[in-house]
Amino acid sequence: MKSTEETLEELGWNAFFSEQVSPDEALLCHPVRVMAVHRGKIAVAGLGPQRFITPYIPGALPTDDHPTVGDWVLVDGATVQPVRVLQRMNLFKRRSPADPRRDQMIAANVDTVFIVASCNQDFSVARLERYLVLTREVGVDPVVVLTKSDLTDTPETFAAAARAIEPGLLVQTVNGRDPADVAGLAAWCGPGKTVAFLGSSGVGKSTLVNSLRGSDSIATQAVRAHDSTGRHTTTVREMHRLDHGGWLLDLPGMRELQLSDAATGIAEVFDDFALAAQDCKFSDCSHGVEPGCAVRAAIEAGTLTSERFARWRRLEAEETANSAKLTKRRSR
Known part of the structure; x- marks a missing residue:
């Protein structure tokens, strides 16, 4: 994280959230944003240096009322313990692989979704459609980002196939290793804005994040030569500060994205x-x-x-x- 003293507005706080806080709560509580979800704890920002707290909220159900990355949570000003999760602008979730009766929350309060695919033999219109269904169901605007444009002589062929899915669908082709090329995505990454990445393993999400952050702190792995696929490298859901002032959620590769209520x-x-x-x-x-x-x-x-x-x-x-x-x- 670039700073440990971001204002609430820099973290994405806006009128949608402030209107949910009563005058009494404003005197006793403070809003924080969930920056990362770990086993048994969450990292939050908004109270000075980022800190870890327990995600347990008295009386909350272990589903939608449980904090997830991107959430805004009111914490007690004296104990810094969670009081309640504020209503979300949107919520991405899927069926839990461990318990199909429950939903697994993925990310909340996202402004734009970058649906990432690569310009190689792993490109799949069907997969793009699946991710588009998810974003449309949640009500978040998508941008299809086609990576590895430097590895093909015909990147526009892939872009045309993606644009044919929906009229007006925004599609960007980039070389994820070239910061100047990636700068074309800056329009969606301004101060206080939150962008989430969706895409299968090995499409270059982590490389793209590194370029947007101007850092190589996120591990990347090479794809397998014989089928142009790779293993996912992100294992913790967390928010990354971008050079343009926004926030990016680099999510684990979703191997079992099953559609329900969509x-x-x-x-x-x-x-x-x-x-x-x-x-x-x-x-x-x-x-x-x-x-x-x-x-x-x-x-x-x-x-x-x-x-x-x-x-x-x-x-x-x-x-x-x-x-x-x-x-x-x-x-x-």
């Missing part, structure tokens, strides 16, 4: 299919062999593609199945 995100990312489906003859059309299917007609006409249709149906089926399982397990 119907809205899927509808936004695949709104072309959702709009076409409204013209189907039958409201419960499965877009298979039914007569009057507008989706099949659009595919035959070439305005929609069968490949994207297949990805849409897979994500819808996954979301429906996972949501049903989660509801059933929670009810038990």
